[in-house]
Amino acid sequence: MHHETNCFLKKYALPEWEAAIDNNSKLLTFRKGQTIFREEEPVTGFYFLHEGKVKIHKKWGADKELIIKLAKEGDVLGHRGIGADQHYPVSATALEDASVCFISTEFLKTTLRVNPELTYQLMLYYAKDLQEAEKGMRNMVHMDVKSRIADTLLKIAEVFGCDKEGTIKGTLTRQDIASYAGTTYETIFKVMNEFTADHIIELSGKTIIIKNKQKLSSLIKQG
Numbered sequence: 001m002h003h004e005t006n007c008f009l010k011k012y013a014l015p016e017w018e019a020a021i022d023n024n025s026k027l028l029t030f031r032k033g034q035t036i037f038r039e040e041e042p043v044t045g046f047y048f049l050h051e052g053k054v055k056i057h058k059k060w061g062a063d064k065e066l067i068i069k070l071a072k073e074g075d076v077l078g079h080r081g082i083g084a085d086q087h088y089p090v091s092a093t094a095l096e097d098a099s100v101c102f103i104s105t106e107f108l109k110t111t112l113r114v115n116p117e118l119t120y121q122l123m124l125y126y127a128k129d130l131q132e133a134e135k136g137m138r139n140m141v142h143m144d145v146k147s148r149i150a151d152t153l154l155k156i157a158e159v160f161g162c163d164k165e166g167t168i169k170g171t172l173t174r175q176d177i178a179s180y181a182g183t184t185y186e187t188i189f190k191v192m193n194e195f196t197a198d199h200i201i202e203l204s205g206k207t208i209i210i211k212n213k214q215k216l217s218s219l220i221k222q223g
Helices: 010-012 014-024 105-114 116-142 144-158 174-181 185-197 215-217
Strands: 025-030 034-039 045-051 055-062 062-073 091-094 098-104 201-204 207-210
Touching: 010 014, 010 116, 014 025, 014 034, 014 098, 014 105, 034 207, 045 105, 055 174, 062 116, 062 144, 062 201, 062 207, 098 105, 098 207, 105 207, 144 174, 144 207, 144 215, 185 201
Parallel strands: none
Antiparallel strands: 025 098, 034 091, 045 098, 055 062, 055 091, 201 207
């Protein structure tokens, strides 16, 4: 099934350009845990996420990683590799089964030249992405670890969505949560147990239920 309503490319390109997109794009599917592209690999093109959630991550020291962002339906992947250095500066891994529309860098360049609205929307997307990345770096420096973990849980809830009971509709491993909050597995374990004791969250295996969103938000303190 081609989830074109979630495709950034199809959403903003001219209707008469649709046939060109169909002829020059590939619909790829990835299983949970599969790598879509890897940091330092040569850039082959761009990925427009139709379905599923994806983590964007970077190596951090010898054996750690930092999750920079969680991507969802409608997001663009690989756009950080469009500059002069034609290597992906980050990796992308499927957190659940995902489908993406892939186009080559050359075709994207041609598409941007003939689709002003798409070019404009992609520029806005870049700007928002950059602001989020800068905010993430600032939080890493100025927020204490408890604030960062609270902020991370709210961001995960926003990406995956919650049901009316506050249950987050997707799961991340504790290690992924640690990598997203820029902390260790042990700290995540300790702080999440504290949040549970304070009735802010409830844990059921890997599932997280946010019991008191207001209280969780109030824990986020800027330095």
